[in-house]
Amino acid sequence: MNGFAWGAFAWSAFGANLAVAAGAALAVLLAAFAVGLRTGKHRVVDVAWGVAFTAVAVASCVMSAGHGDPGRRLLVTALTAIWGLRLAAHIAWRGRGHGEDPRYERMLAKAPDSRAAYAFRMVYLLQAALVWLVSLPVQAAGYVTGPMGPVAVAGTALWLTGLVFEAVGDHQLARFKADPARRGRIMDRGLWSWTRHPNYFGDFCVWWGLFLLVCDAPAAAAATVVGPVTMSLLLTLGSGKALLERHMAQRPGYAEYVRRTSGFFPRPPRESG
Numbered sequence: 001m002n003g004f005a006w007g008a009f010a011w012s013a014f015g016a017n018l019a020v021a022a023g024a025a026l027a028v029l030l031a032a033f034a035v036g037l038r039t040g041k042h043r044v045v046d047v048a049w050g051v052a053f054t055a056v057a058v059a060s061c062v063m064s065a066g067h068g069d070p071g072r073r074l075l076v077t078a079l080t081a082i083w084g085l086r087l088a089a090h091i092a093w094r095g096r097g098h099g100e101d102p103r104y105e106r107m108l109a110k111a112p113d114s115r116a117a118y119a120f121r122m123v124y125l126l127q128a129a130l131v132w133l134v135s136l137p138v139q140a141a142g143y144v145t146g147p148m149g150p151v152a153v154a155g156t157a158l159w160l161t162g163l164v165f166e167a168v169g170d171h172q173l174a175r176f177k178a179d180p181a182r183r184g185r186i187m188d189r190g191l192w193s194w195t196r197h198p199n200y201f202g203d204f205c206v207w208w209g210l211f212l213l214v215c216d217a218p219a220a221a222a223a224t225v226v227g228p229v230t231m232s233l234l235l236t237l238g239s240g241k242a243l244l245e246r247h248m249a250q251r252p253g254y255a256e257y258v259r260r261t262s263g264f265f266p267r268p269p270r271e272s273g
Helices: 011-039 044-063 070-094 102-109 115-134 136-141 150-178 198-212 218-224 226-236 241-248 254-260
Strands: none
Touching: 011 044, 011 115, 011 136, 044 070, 044 115, 044 136, 070 136, 070 150, 070 198, 102 115, 115 136, 115 226, 136 198, 136 218, 136 226, 150 198, 198 226, 226 241
16 A cells, blocks of 8 residues: 555545646536537536536546555445436436526526636536535545445445435436426425435435445545535435525425425325315
């Protein structure tokens, strides 16, 4: 093992990884910005989100070679890539044939200067920074020098639970929206009857699961817990649940749906009335 290790973690090598991971995230978002400028659709940044996490995971796996447990390095890379590329593919498929995302249209309408410059600062650079911050456990996992134990197994199980919630929830919603007879109705079936946001709950589980892969090195876990905490805040108070529910609040039937369905953590639906 190269580098100074403290608490079953290669700290000095991890320091270099932080810079490389930032570069990987920035490279993906810069490429997305170029596509956004060419197409006039900055919604491409949502596709780049999952791709950027994958790039960070792959770069960290390469950088951590010879420092951390090989099995853990490959596992965290694979889990991150599966999640990130599935999400990117789903968002790309969902957005095909559509114009600009209304969220970005509203944001850029308030640009104090060039729309392109404002989008670069407030959308692409911000998302690159968030990718770097949220992915800290993914970056760190490759530098945990000890073998994986029960906590890593629990983390993988939690990740799998999250992926199932996210993927199944997305599939159920897509099928619901594809039926013209359901246009304007509230999706309240399948996982959506247990939680109003199965996809966001899935993301929550994925990132806390990935964090558990670092917890065999407690000091590294303490240093990187800001990653899943940030993702949790984004999902519940930021651009996830809170923003979507403000948008849906005036839809017919939504208030009743809120009364009977959990806002985040799954539970059986309450009786109506």
